[in-house]
Amino acid sequence: MVTPSRIALARRRRGMTLAELSEAAGVSLQSLSNYETGRTTPRPGTLARLAATLDFPSAFFSSPDIDELPAEGISWRARSKTPPRVLEAARAAGGLAVQLHEWIEDRFRLPAPDVPTLSKPDPETAAEMVRRRWGLGSAPAPNMIHLLEAHGVRVFSLAPDYAEVDAFAVWQGPVPFVFLNTSKTGERSRFDAAHELGHLVMHGHDRQCTGPAAEKQANDFASAFLMPASSVLGHMPRSPHVDQILQAKTIWKVSAMALTYRLHDLGLLSDWQYRSACAELSKRGYRPAEPVGIRHETSQVLAKVFQGLRTTGVRPHHVAAQLAITVDELNKMLFGLTITAVEGGQSGPASTRGQHLNRV
Template identity: 30%
Template sequence: MQVIDRTRLKVAKDLRRLSNKDFANLLGCSEPKIRKILTDEKYQISNEDFQQITEKLCLPASFFWADDNLELVNSSDIFYRSAARIKAEYRNANEAYILLAKKINLYFESKFTLPKFSFPELEIFEYDHPNYPANVANNLRGFWGLGIQPINNIIALLELKGFRVFRLPFDTKQMDALSFFDEQSGSPFIFLNDFKSFERQRFDAAHELGHMIMHKDDNAEYNRTKESEADQFSSEFLMPHEGFISHLPRNLSIQSMIEYKKYWRVSLKAINYRCHKLDMISDWIYKNNSIRINSFGYHVNEPDPTYGDQSLFYSKILKILSNQPNFDSDKMLEEIGISKQDFNDLTFNSLEKFEASKPKSKLYIVK
């Protein structure tokens, strides 16, 4: 039997958002025994206990071996938004899911040459200028050849540029999105919460992109200035100044803004805010619009919602893998060290969609 990594045991417990007491109740044992299992290297975990741990936590045994040499990510390296509002259990669980995401990425990188991220060479000056984030966004659009039109699928764009995009497996509004740069693989990781509107998810993706481009070498600890800069970057990246004003309706009513937001596929609040920042509407109109948007409930339920941007990366990878001799998805999951549910949760249900897309076997009646 391979040596069980105690750190992975703690990660597994955090993954399921369990306290020591919860873990003990789940296994039907005492808390002192749980503490020994988690921390005492001299304590011998029996085969029976280990099997129960894997079954109760829904993780394959391979998760608990540290053969991959993957490092856990420190909280200080992750760009969290409103970090103070995030409960410790969610923060710990998220950092456990990050390890799973890194394991998925490591497996795919062992099989293929994946898109590699390289920092764009942008000529940006006056880092302390108020328009710095917008200038970075516009320069990045130019560097990537995006022009001034709406971005059709920002998730697919990020994947093409070497970002590893995953889904946050929490149905909670405490956590919008997060990002970090993984030095081991040289790849930026972005996690998106699809619990919110598709418009918000697009803005979040651009926001995290802004962090990676502008703040990658800074301490990721929550900072209002950095968050504001990432918001400004996101607004300009999704709605570039020149393109935005060239298609702007003459009569900027709430209804015309609802129509206009469908062109850029952003929220009504984002359109209102962008118009105000570009001095297309006065302070009074902006504030009045904000009050009306809230009164209509549009800040919660987006009017005329857009369609969701889709990950293309995982479906392509699975399709290529399935064409290889002797490919088996269960074997893949075992090699990664992940459950099918966790894999689907992180990869936007890619394996579930892939299996549903496979042609069904035909039955023939032989006379």
């Protein structure tokens, strides 16, 4: 039995329109429409052509419906002119990650969600409240992915196909999810993680999580969360020059531009000094990139899961087969950890200390 919604999800995951899939697979447009709506079922030969074109195992299309992410509840951190098909492709990839999460949750006890929803406080206050709740005080934030995972946020990587999408977050029932683009610099990825945490905290399940106002709130939350006012004021002089900014950004592991914005926000840089610092940083290459940046942060939970699976003889290709996806599709969700953490027999780049997962 073919599951119609899976044909549509696989097509959207590849960023294809019905017309494009029709031409690539040699299937009529009307037939494809009927397959996706369930009016008719593709014959085995036709299904095989669709599977090959979409790069999914044939078994994928006969598995149960996937609980897809709600389109209206996603906070997109993406370029303003990002094509809808790219957003839909990223949402489809998120749906596959949720399927993986459910598979993992059936086998491991994951940290319970501990993300408050605070609709009334301003971003600065909300960031301070979350920091107090999580016992961070005014110290620089640790590894952001580890921190989110320790408080029950399920974090997955976005496939590199979607360079226009930096990150997105969504509540799926009581469980918060964050998806991060791994092609960004390590500093910008940390900011993206804090930005999406801001959406989860301030916009929750029922508030507008898109648009300029929501984006500014999430940006201000991220800035305050990563660079607490008391910490910045305690470390930085008034009117710091660019070399001092570049040296200090390593304290909070943020981009030079993000720290410059925070210094201006806290009154340590005047408007003129802020513009001058931004111009100088841009001239030195710090606007599009982060020369001599930090290493990318990766998932601790996923590394531990695949290490635990390895001890029982379960390899990534076994997991992929049970989910009816390719190993390449699986690896794109996992910050590339399946090779380093499992096949190489080592823990890979992610630290695995401080968090213990039990088998169910």
